Amino acid sequence: MEHKVAKYIQIKEDIIGDIKSGLLQPGDKVDSESALKKRYNVSTITVRKAFNDLISEGYLMGVQGVGTFVTKKQMTRGLTSISFSDELLQQGYQIGMLVDLIEEVRNPSVAEKLEIPADQSMICVRRVRLANDEPIAYQSSFVDSRILSLDQAERIRETGSFYKTLKDAKIFPVWASENYSVKQVTDGRIAKLMNMKKNTDTFFVKRLAFDEFDKVIEYAETHFNKDWYSVTINIKI
Structure with missing residues (x-):
């Protein structure tokens, strides 16, 4: 029947x-x-x-x-993976990256988050994340230059993944803490790279990634295009 x-x-x-x-x-x-x-x-x-x-x-x-x-297909974060690339691949996206800048910097406020001396230099990797050839995020990652050199960071141009680059450098983040808010893109250059108008609202995520000994490995800031991004949290009662 x-x-x-x-x-x-x-x-x-x-x-x-x-x-x-x-x-x-x-x-x-x-x-x-x-x-x-x-x-x-x-x-x-x-x-x-x-x-x-x-x-x-x-x-x-x-x-x-x-x-x-x-609607446009959104990238849905399930908060189950540290690697942004892995999450995109699992959801069937074609991923890509445009490296904007890799440099050695000093920033006392970021150094505090990394729990390193205020005058200690760090490596900053800035890139645009692509899904199906469209920019969906602008990410800036900071790592202590004593554990990741400028030359090692440059390998991201070959690997196409920040976390693969860390792995090649024998750096293994195992968990992360993220803070979510809404923040405007006030930098006109970043807005242009993301194909949006200056002062557009984005999901703004601040991340601290830790190793197995709970030592801070990375501090990152990411602007996500709100039209492409959502977060799903499962809560067990």
Whole structure:
């Protein structure tokens, strides 16, 4: 006996199928409620149920008075991996990186976070993270120059991953603490690299990464494009 699928589920599955096949692209307008009502021979309530589910699940977005559109696919952090590259790969993205700057610097406030002397130099690696060839984040990582040299840091241009570069230098972060806030991109050059206007709001993440002995290895600051980024936290009760 054939199992009968609820109409709103059928509408959802058809739209998701069109998105996954590429028939519907990010930014495309989907058929109107009235068009879907006629096609599936259903009520307005049924169509709206499908739309509401698709919006809450991140597939669609509604613009009042205009219509319903396919959203950009967001990179969802599950907070299960230290490596940003690994998380992107697990979600099916094509990843890339544009190295902006690698330099040896001194910064007392960052040195305090790394728990090193205020006048101790550190290596700073600044890069743009790409997903499907679009910039989604600007990251700045700081590491004590006594454990990571400038020459070692330059290997990121070959490895394409900061954490692979650390691993090659025998540096092994095993856990991290992150602080999330909303912060504007006030640096015009960074905004240009991220293809956004200056003073645009971004998710701003400050990270401390630790080794197995709970020693601070890295301090990082990242601007994430809010249109591409979300965080999921699972809480066990």
